Amino acid sequence: MLTRLQAAPTVRRIAGAAFTLFGCAVAVFIMLRAIPGDQITAIYGTEAAALSEEQRESLRAYYGLDQPLIVQFFTWLGSVLTGNLGYSSRTQQSVLEMTAQSLPVTLQLSVLAILVALLVGIPLGMLAASRTNALRDWFGQGVALAGLGIPTFLLGTFVLGMAAQSWGFNPNGLRYARLWDDPWLNLQQMFMPALVLGFAIAAPVMRTTRTAVLEVRSLDFIRTAKAKGVPPARLRRSHVLRNSLVPVVTQTGMQFGFLLGGAVVVEQIFSLPGLGRQVVVAMNQQEYAVVQSTVLVIALLFVLVNLATDLLYQRIDPRVRAE
Amino acid sequence: MNTPIFGTPRGGRGASSGPLRGAGVILSISALALTACSNGDNGSAANGDDAAPQNLVVGTSSDVDNLLPWTATHFHSVRVLQNIYGTLTELDEELNVVPGLAEDWEVSEDALTVTFTLREDVTFHDGSDLTADDVVASYEAIMDEETAAVSATYLAAVDSVEATDTHEVTLTLSSPDGALPSKLALGSTAILPADADLDTISNEPNGTGPFALESHEANEALTLAANPDYWDGEPALDSVEFRVIPDENAIVSALQAGNVHLAAFDDPVLVDTIGGDIEIHETPQLSYQVLQFNGYTEPLDDVDVRLAIACTVDRYEVLESAAMGAGEVTGPITSPAYLSDPDNRPCPEPDLDRAQQHLADAGYADGLTLSMIVMGDGYPSTAVAQAENIQAQLDQIGITVQIEALESGSYVDRWMEADFELALALNGGQPDPDVMYGRYFISDGNLNQVAGYSSETLDELFAQGLEETEEDSRREIYDQVSAELEEEAVWVWLFAPYEYTALAEGVTGYTPMANGSMKSLRDTSLEQ
Numbered sequence: 002m003l004t005r006l007q008a009a010p011t012v013r014r015i016a017g018a019a020f021t022l023f024g025c026a027v028a029v030f031i032m033l034r035a036i037p038g039d040q041i042t043a044i045y046g047t048e049a050a051a052l053s054e055e056q057r058e059s060l061r062a063y064y065g066l067d068q069p070l071i072v073q074f075f076t077w078l079g080s081v082l083t084g085n086l087g088y089s090s091r092t093q094q095s096v097l098e099m100t101a102q103s104l105p106v107t108l109q110l111s112v113l114a115i116l117v118a119l120l121v122g123i124p125l126g127m128l129a130a131s132r133t134n135a136l137r138d139w140f141g142q143g144v145a146l147a148g149l150g151i152p153t154f155l156l157g158t159f160v161l162g163m164a165a166q167s168w169g170f171n172p173n174g175l176r177y178a179r180l181w182d183d184p185w186l187n188l189q190q191m192f193m194p195a196l197v198l199g200f201a202i203a204a205p206v207m208r209t210t211r212t213a214v215l216e217v218r219s220l221d222f223i224r225t226a227k228a229k230g231v232p233p234a235r236l237r238r239s240h241v242l243r244n245s246l247v248p249v250v251t252q253t254g255m256q257f258g259f260l261l262g263g264a265v266v267v268e269q270i271f272s273l274p275g276l277g278r279q280v281v282v283a284m285n286q287q288e289y290a291v292v293q294s295t296v297l298v299i300a301l302l303f304v305l306v307n308l309a310t311d312l313l314y315q316r317i318d319p320r321v322r323a324e
Numbered sequence: 325m326n327t328p329i330f331g332t333p334r335g336g337r338g339a340s341s342g343p344l345r346g347a348g349v350i351l352s353i354s355a356l357a358l359t360a361c362s363n364g365d366n367g368s369a370a371n372g373d374d375a376a377p378q379n380l381v382v383g384t385s386s387d388v389d390n391l392l393p394w395t396a397t398h399f400h401s402v403r404v405l406q407n408i409y410g411t412l413t414e415l416d417e418e419l420n421v422v423p424g425l426a427e428d429w430e431v432s433e434d435a436l437t438v439t440f441t442l443r444e445d446v447t448f449h450d451g452s453d454l455t456a457d458d459v460v461a462s463y464e465a466i467m468d469e470e471t472a473a474v475s476a477t478y479l480a481a482v483d484s485v486e487a488t489d490t491h492e493v494t495l496t497l498s499s500p501d502g503a504l505p506s507k508l509a510l511g512s513t514a515i516l517p518a519d520a521d522l523d524t525i526s527n528e529p530n531g532t533g534p535f536a537l538e539s540h541e542a543n544e545a546l547t548l549a550a551n552p553d554y555w556d557g558e559p560a561l562d563s564v565e566f567r568v569i570p571d572e573n574a575i576v577s578a579l580q581a582g583n584v585h586l587a588a589f590d591d592p593v594l595v596d597t598i599g600g601d602i603e604i605h606e607t608p609q610l611s612y613q614v615l616q617f618n619g620y621t622e623p624l625d626d627v628d629v630r631l632a633i634a635c636t637v638d639r640y641e642v643l644e645s646a647a648m649g650a651g652e653v654t655g656p657i658t659s660p661a662y663l664s665d666p667d668n669r670p671c672p673e674p675d676l677d678r679a680q681q682h683l684a685d686a687g688y689a690d691g692l693t694l695s696m697i698v699m700g701d702g703y704p705s706t707a708v709a710q711a712e713n714i715q716a717q718l719d720q721i722g723i724t725v726q727i728e729a730l731e732s733g734s735y736v737d738r739w740m741e742a743d744f745e746l747a748l749a750l751n752g753g754q755p756d757p758d759v760m761y762g763r764y765f766i767s768d769g770n771l772n773q774v775a776g777y778s779s780e781t782l783d784e785l786f787a788q789g790l791e792e793t794e795e796d797s798r799r800e801i802y803d804q805v806s807a808e809l810e811e812e813a814v815w816v817w818l819f820a821p822y823e824y825t826a827l828a829e830g831v832t833g834y835t836p837m838a839n840g841s842m843k844s845l846r847d848t849s850l851e852q
Contacts, residue, residue: 038733042740044389048397048474050740051763051770055469056476063472091389092542093527099542158573162597165577174383174578176545176567269570274543278570282543286389287733 018304025300026081029293030074036287040064043287064090077290081297087290089283096294099279104298107275109180110198110267111260113191115253117199118206123249125203126210127242133215141207148204157197157270164193173271194271198264202256209252213245220244247318254310258303377562378850380831382842383575383584387543387568392526393514394466394473402511403842404566407548408449409514409531412440412459412493413505417835417844419610419660419755421505425454425515425532425555426493431793435500442491446555448517449529449536456487461518463495471522475512477763477770481790500791502798506756534559534846543568560833560849573597585828585850588840591705592650595824602829606822607836608652610659610753610760613704615696615714615816618745619776624694628686630813635671635679636721637714643819646713647706651819656809658753658820659760660838661795662802666817669810679721691722696746697738700729704750704821711748742773750821755839757802758789765809777814 041060042049052060061067068076077087086096121144129141165171172189180187217223218241226240265277276299283291388401393409396402414424426440446454463485466473481501488494495504507513517530529537534556535548546566550559567584569575572594578584579602589595595604615637617624624630639653655664671678683689698711708729715725725746730738738744754760763769766786767778782805789801809815825836834848 036733037731037737042733042736044395045397045474046736049736050774051474051477052472053469053476056472059470060472089542092387093391094542158571161574161577165581169581171577171581171583173574174569174581174583176565270574272569272571272574274541278543282387 014308018308021304022297022300026078026293026297027074029296030077030289033287033289033292034070038287039066040287040289041066043285073289077293081294086294086298089288089291091283091286091288096291099291100276100295100298103274103276103279105180106177106273107261107264107268107277110191110194110264110273110275111257113195114198114202114260114264115257117195118202118256119253121199122203122206123210123242126207127214127237129207130211130214130218138211141211145204145207148200148202148207151201153197153201153264154266154270156200157194157267160193160197161270173273177272177274190271190273194264194267194273198260198267202260205252205256206249209248210245213248214241217241217244243317247314250310250313250317254306254313258306261302261306262299376852378560379563379565380561380586380845380848380850381565381567381584383569383578383587384566385568385570385572385575388540388546388566390526391529391537391540392522393511393516393531394471394475396512397474399840400566403840404546404548405514405529405531406511406533406841406843407535407564407845408529408533408537409511409516410446410454410533411509411511411514412442413509414843415506415509415755415837415839415841417837419838421509421755424509425459429505435502435791435793436497438495438497438504439488440493440495442493443555444491446532447553448532449551450517452517454515454532455490455518456493458515458518459493460485460487461520462515463513465516465522466513473512475507475510478507478510478513478759500793502790502793503756503758503762506754507759509755510759535564538563554846556846559846561845564845579826579828582828585831586834587826588836589824589826590650590821592648592822592824593705595826598826603827603831605825605827605836607825607838608658608820609823609840610755610820610838611750612654612658612753612820613647613651613710613748613750613818615818616744616747616749616774617776617813617815618742618747619814620742620773621745621776623686623688623692624745624776626686627812628682629688629692631670632679632682632686632688632721633718633723634669634810634813634816635675635682636723637717637816637818638674639666639816639818641717642710642713646709647704647819647821650706651821654817654820656806656815656817657757657760657802658838659755659757661755662757662799664803664806664810664817668807670813674717676721683721683723688722691724693724693726694718694745695726695728696748697728697730697735697744698748699732699735701732703732707748707750710818714748739774742776753820753839757805758786761805762786762790765805765814775814777812779808779812781808 041057041064045052065073080087086100088095089099092099125141125144129138132138161171161173165174172186173193175186178186178190223236223240226236231240262277265281268275268277276295280292280295283295384400386398386400388404389398390396390401391405393405396405410425412424412426413421416422425442425446427443429438429440431438442454442456442459448454463479463482465471466475467479467482481497481499481504483496483498486494486496515532516525520530534551534554536551538547538549540546545568548564550562552558569578569584572589572591575584575587576594576598579587579598580600598604617630619625619630643649643651643653653666655666655668657664696711698707700708711727715727718725739747739749763771764775765778765782766772767783772778785801785805785808789798789805792798792801823836823840827834830851832849832851833844835844837843
């Protein structure tokens, strides 16, 4: 039940989101055109020089490149609004079909990676905060530093290479199995990439947790709770941790949003056919409609995740609700 | 991740890559060829009910981008399609022209009429028979501008195509074309059914090749199934899956873990990491790494400037120190039957005094500055290192080179517009020297502007080469072409790179080819 006061910010938010998406669409459209070459040179490479003028005309018409830019943009935007995201001549599929296949892959990978990050990051952050500058703090900080410092392409290649060479374990060398087709193989294929990505994201989660816990612990209500005789374990869980979660949720929401943009590098290394790869392959082929529509889908997800994060605040922190 | 997704200068190098050139071929290749069970009976036996199914997996970093053979140029699409579709002629392992769908052909006295006799036992994958009408319809479609087929240029000399019998096709030419049989072996002149709807067949290929398309999941995998009715006998393999593994390191891991049986690489450093029971073959390719000059503009229009550069650049040093020895130094023509002698040039060894002299003759005794474009995003992985090596070498005679490392799209644009002074390029080669260089060095060739050089001598030699059908005489003509290109220092040819083929244990009968073709999958078997 929305009162007028609550409705106003909601409408503002939706309008803001729509504006963000439109801006994103324009930016991608312009950037794609600014890249030298077009779909014809991408497909034919230097062989394009061997095409006659008539052949070239026929190709330009086929790919819709003979229209003025502004017409190309609104034709595309118009079809997107009616649910037609475009067609890929390379895969002979509509972008909607392609996205229906790649989005679940990316979603699953993102959720698993976030789980790994939270399971590693939060306990490590609490451990580090429990006694600053002690050995455990240095340990936690060290792990975080490693997570931040080691690039995922290096870690990914290393983990994959080690597992294959030493144990002959390489589920990712098999054909990608969808969760509903072969859940066991699918989870094996997600295992290494989720771990690698999760490790990278665990670092900021750990650091945020540590800082937040230290800050909350110094607040008055904790002293009051202690004075009232709340047992230490309960104090840590219900008072300190719960109140430290707001920045952690923000941090996680942001990371999740980025992950949905496709963990391009990890998807490449572990051969996962997710959104990131869909964009990269389409970029290389200069398939404008595929890149534009996929980026729009990613932007939409990002906006939705941000919205969800905001709603989550309200659950965790009553003060946000009151505002 | 420097895997090129598309074919730039090597573009359309589907039928590129080099001969099994002399000593460069490692012995195991010939050993393999000897043990190759050439399909036929062996194949059927292996396919018996009690035999284990042979499902070969090929690891590839990119997916096919086009399933219509006439317009496909990306090397991976070309090599997949070669297994699905048939051509009138074919190339054997040494890239000699051999019969394909046509079992025989005859050239008229005036060389203006070529008559092909088709095999009678050939069927398309949908069961329909191959007749002369299919050939006529295919060639006419290729020549139609609407189709935008790159292979249209291969049929440029063809005036008309006629079905003179159910299994006889007659090509009437406007001028003699001695290279025609070689051109008709290229995958882009494949024969499709006459009634094919191009939109449908781009999705559901229907060819006459040893394998038929079974399934294709974009960016994941493409699977071929053996064609039991193939005219040259059913392949031993039951299926071939081209599995897309975008990262080359990950392909190595997949080979090591036994998930992938066959893969081709061009990066020697990567190949060194494979180890184990994986067999590696190195095959010099038809493609070639070259330093191109824009000879239509100053100062490179002066032969002395070009000779100064040609006499300075040490090709062996570029190959050994910048490209990690992954290739063989080459002259202009890499086609095995017409191979150029790499030492037959004005300066077989670098000669700095002579280079200085040429530079002084050209009026640049005090040196000059040139710019060089090179593809900066890793295709090939050593391109920038090669450019820097050449830069350092030319510095010795007072030529300052400014390197412009470009992203591949910009590079292709600049290259096609001939908007450069020097260009380091990896260009595709062809089994026939006319197909390889005619478009570059004939004065009205469509790449002549990029080639930056033309002369009456070359025009005449290329015309003679097409008129001549006798192989020894043709070889002499192209030897002269090669000599002219080197004496005029039109470009500086550096080396033909290796392709490395990794074969897992149990794979037999596979022969890597200099044009990168995976044609011998039909002769391959897999025992596990």
